[in-house]
Amino acid sequence: MTVPADPHRVVLFDTTLRDGEQSPGIALNTAEKLEIAHQLGRLGVDVIEAGFPIASPGDFAAVQAIARADLEGGPVVAALARAQAGDIDRAGEAIRDAAAQGRGRIHTFISTSDIHIEHQMRNTRADVLEGAKAAVAHARSLVGDVEFSPMDATRSDPEFTAQVLQVAIDEGATTINVPDTVGYATPDEYAAFLTRLYALTPGLRDVVLSVHCHDDLGLAVPNTLAGLGAGARQVECAVNGLGERAGNTALEEIIMLLHTRRDLLGYTTGAVTTEIARTSRLVSRLTGYAVQPNKAIVGRNAFSHESGIHQDGVLKDRSTFEIMDPASVGIDDAEQLVLGKHSGRAALKDALEKLGYRLDGQALRQAFDTFKEVADRKKQVTAMDLEALVADELRADADGAAFSLVSYTVEVRSDDRPPHASVVIESPDGGRVSGGFTGDGPVDALFRALDSAVAVDARLREYRVEAVTGGQDALAQVSVVVELGTAGSALRTQLPGVERGERVTGAGQAVDTDTIRASAIAYLRALNAGVAAIAAARPDDAPLTDPGP
Numbered sequence: 357m358t359v360p361a362d363p364h365r366v367v368l369f370d371t372t373l374r375d376g377e378q379s380p381g382i383a384l385n386t387a388e389k390l391e392i393a394h395q396l397g398r399l400g401v402d403v404i405e406a407g408f409p410i411a412s413p414g415d416f417a418a419v420q421a422i423a424r425a426d427l428e429g430g431p432v433v434a435a436l437a438r439a440q441a442g443d444i445d446r447a448g449e450a451i452r453d454a455a456a457q458g459r460g461r462i463h464t465f466i467s468t469s470d471i472h473i474e475h476q477m478r479n480t481r482a483d484v485l486e487g488a489k490a491a492v493a494h495a496r497s498l499v500g501d502v503e504f505s506p507m508d509a510t511r512s513d514p515e516f517t518a519q520v521l522q523v524a525i526d527e528g529a530t531t532i533n534v535p536d537t538v539g540y541a542t543p544d545e546y547a548a549f550l551t552r553l554y555a556l557t558p559g560l561r562d563v564v565l566s567v568h569c570h571d572d573l574g575l576a577v578p579n580t581l582a583g584l585g586a587g588a589r590q591v592e593c594a595v596n597g598l599g600e601r602a603g604n605t606a607l608e609e610i611i612m613l614l615h616t617r618r619d620l621l622g623y624t625t626g627a628v629t630t631e632i633a634r635t636s637r638l639v640s641r642l643t644g645y646a647v648q649p650n651k652a653i654v655g656r657n658a659f660s661h662e663s664g665i666h667q668d669g670v671l672k673d674r675s676t677f678e679i680m681d682p683a684s685v686g687i688d689d690a691e692q693l694v695l696g697k698h699s700g701r702a703a704l705k706d707a708l709e710k711l712g713y714r715l716d717g718q719a720l721r722q723a724f725d726t727f728k729e730v731a732d733r734k735k736q737v738t739a740m741d742l743e744a745l746v747a748d749e750l751r752a753d754a755d756g757a758a759f760s761l762v763s764y765t766v767e768v769r770s771d772d773r774p775p776h777a778s779v780v781i782e783s784p785d786g787g788r789v790s791g792g793f794t795g796d797g798p799v800d801a802l803f804r805a806l807d808s809a810v811a812v813d814a815r816l817r818e819y820r821v822e823a824v825t826g827g828q829d830a831l832a833q834v835s836v837v838v839e840l841g842t843a844g845s846a847l848r849t850q851l852p853g854v855e856r857g858e859r860v861t862g863a864g865q866a867v868d869t870d871t872i873r874a875s876a877i878a879y880l881r882a883l884n885a886g887v888a889a890i891a892a893a894r895p896d897d898a899p900l901t902d903p904g905p
Contacts, residue, residue, distance in 0.1 A: 366614060366623045367590035369403040369566065370396050370607055372639060373418070374436055376598030377407070378903055379645065381818060381837040381863045383885045387750050388642045389418040390425060392595075395638050397427035398712050399631040401607075403590075405434045405463060408904065409450040410443045414888070416450050423454035429626075432501065434461040436904050439491035448498035455499045462495040463533075465905050468506035468517045481516055489523045496528035503531040503566065505905040510534075510541040510549060518556035525559035531590060532563050535905035536579055539572025539602060543582035550586035566590035568905050569605050571597060576605040577613065584623060592905075595639040596647055596654065600903060608632045608653040608685070616680055633686035634711070637740065641747050644835035644863045646820060653685060694738055697731035704742075711739060713746050723749055733869045734829045741831055744824045748867040758884040759783055759810055764876050766798045777801035781809050781880065799875050806879055814883060815839040817861070821871055832871040834878040837863045840886030862886030 373389050376382070384392070389406070396404050406423065409416040423433045433454040435447035447462045454460035466487050467477055473484060488504065495502045504524040506517050521532055534553065536546060546569075554560050567583030567590070569576040580591050597606035611632065614623045636654035640647050649657045659682040695707060701724045708715055708723070715723055726745055731737050737745075762780040778792040779802070791809030795801030799819070807814050818837035823830035840860050864881025868874035 362624070363589075364622050364624055365589065366584065366625050367402045367564065367566075368400070368607070368611070368625055368627060369405065369434075369590050369592040370401045370594065371405040371568075371592055371604060372396070372594040372598055372607070373422075374405040374407050375600060375604055375904060376594040376639075376643070378600050379598050379603070379643070381861055382598070382643045382645065383861065383863050383888075384418075384642060385885075385888075386414065386418040386421050388747075390421050391747070391750055392639060392642060393422045393425060393427060395631070395635050395712065396595075397429045397431055398628065399635050400429055400626040400628045401431050402626060403432040403434055403461065405436060405592075406451075408436045409446045410437065416446060419447075419450040420453070423451045423460060430457075430459055432459045432461050434463045434503065437462055437464045437491075437495070439464050439466040439487045441490075441494055444491060444494050444498065448495070451499070455501075458500070460499050461501040461503055461531075462499050463503040463505065464491045464495050465505035465507050465533075466491065466520075467508050468512040468520050469508035470513070471511060472508050485520060485523055488520050489527055492524045492527040492529050500530075502529050503533055504529040505533040505535055505568070507535060507905050508537045510536045510546060511538070514549060514552045515556060518553055521553065521557045522559055525557070525563055530563055531566050532560060533566035533568050533590070533592065533905060534583075534588075535568035535592075536570060536576075537568075537905055539570035539576065541569075541579055542573075542575060543578045546579045547582040547586040550583060550588065554587060561587075564590050566592055568592035570599065571602040571604065574602075576603070577609050580605045580610055581613065581621075584621075596636055596645065596651070598639070598643065598645060606652070608636060612653050612680060612685065615684075629684050630686040634743070637743060638747065641744060641833060641865060641867075644818070644820070644837065644865050646822060646835070653680075659687060694736045695727070695731070695742070696736055697728065699727075699731070699737075707739070707742060708746065711743060711746075715746075719749075730831070730869060734831070735827075738825050740825050744831055744833060744867045748865075758887070759880050761873075761876050761880055762788060764802065764805075764873070766802055766872055768798055775801045777805040779805045779809050779876070781806070798872060802872065802876055803879050806876065806883070810880075810883055812840060812883060812887075814886070819875075821875075824867065829869060831867050831869055832874045833865065833867050834871065834874040835863070835865045836875070836878040836882040837861060838879070838882040838886060840883065860886050862888075 377384055393404055406419040407415045409419050419435050433451050435451045437443035437447040451460035466484055492504050506520050509517055565588040567580050567588045569579040591610055593605040593607040593610055595607050597603040611627045647654055649655050704724055704727055760782045762782050764779045766777045768775045774794045775798045776794045780790045782788055789809045791805045793801055793804035793808050795804050817839050820835045822833045824833050862882040862885030864878045866874040866877035
């Protein structure tokens with residue numbers, strides 16, 4: 357990517373599908389990642405970092421699918437790679453289709469801080485210089501758009517970092533990203549560091565300077581803004597601020613900061629701000645990570661007013677206590693679209709298209725069947741309900757050869773007899789197995805019965821229930837995170853890797869008007885995700901010690 361012709365234009369680089377997915381408990385499948393990528397295209401993101409192809413066959417498949425997709429706006433599709441030939445080859449292969457259209461990028465990185473060089477990489481500064489040179493040259497031989505990052509840059513010696521950056525630029529890097537990998541810098545410190553790099557690196561002004569900030573000290577957005585002030589024109593961020601540890605710069609926050617205070621800052625982006633709320637809801641549903649109520653821009657309280665003085669002012673003129681119109685981020689539209697049980701297939705298709713979902717044939721028939729089933733139990737189906745239902749249908753389609761729920765019963769007994777649950781599930785080979793168990797409550801009994809049927813040692817790490825919309829007939833959205841360990845005989849035959857005592861995390865979500873049923877499906881999906889993670893493990897089984905910038 358060349359330096360933007362407009363000096364005030366800021367490039368939006370979204371890393372939800374790479375750094376965001378590294379958040380504990382998130383395990384998106386290819387269909388879910390593709391759905392998020394399509395929505396990021398509608399949002400107007402310039403670059404989508406689709407994943408880390410060397411990490412696993414599943415990650416490679418997801419990056420490749422996104423690179424092959426016809427995404428709205430034609431964003432660049434980037435793949436992350438360590439400064440190693442094997443990583444770079446795998447990344448180049450994954451984004452080959454996008455690169456053929458001039459929208460593929462390899463993002464390669466190596467640490468430059470002495471802390472990482474000595475204690476993590478166990479090599480020398482000379483090794484880092486040579487590694488950066490070879491990596492960028494190799495990546496440039498595969499694609500025309502190469503991004504380079506000196507990991508842990510803000511704890512690095514600026515003179516040495518400048519040497520590494522100049523080497524990367526000389527070898528053809530088109531974007532230089534200077535990450536605050538551990539969220540250590542303050543805004544003034546970060547701006548001064550970037551200014552120093554400009555002074556020490558002759559070629560830095562001829563490429564795009566990017567900033568990637570983590571939120572360990574709550575300074576990701578302020579540091580990103582400071583980076584723009586120092587000359588950066590690409591910002592790396594994630595929807596809802598997802599990412600390693602405390603997360604990354606929140607995409608929605610930086611977009612609306614630049615949009616709302618353009619009078620002061622003067623920056624522009626290509627973002628379609630009315631897609632922000634929908635993007636946030638989609639990512640929250642698919643990852644199982646709830647948005648905190650008081651989260652800026654997209655939290656449910658972001659435009660709510662409890663104080664009588666505030667309410668009075670807003671009723672008279674919204675600008676008294678609101679600096680942004682809720683409609684500008686797409687919030688007012690969430691409940692305007694309403695369907696009922698008498699709505700036909702054409703009405704459903706039209707409603708889905710307004711939400712950005714284009715379904716035809718069998719996919720539309722399945723969606724309509726699900727919609728009618730829910731509409732019989734729910735008086736009105738809103739836009740938010742439809743989004744949740746479509747996302748749930750996509751999850752069901754992506755399950756493929758996995759454990760699926762056939763039937764369940766839960767008996768809630770008297771005070772002196774605990775609840776008992778029985779389940780029948782279909783296994784990947786098409787056979788049926790059953791299980792039964794008692795528990796402290798109906799959901800606990802249900803989960804234990806599922807463990808018994810699947811014959812797996814699973815520990816429940818998170819269980820969360822939220823209403824998609826208000827009302828007694830609201831759809832329940834259930835999110836489950838499990839830790840999967842040594843399996844019983846049913847799984848041991850299929851997945852011998854589990855016997856080594858490994859524990860992997862799986863996440864699952866489901867939507868239904870019946871909370872118990874949604875809980876059962878979400879739990880099974882979490883088990884399936886854990887099983888898939890084991891089955892898709894890289895052949896060499898070597899840990900990826902470098903998670904990326």
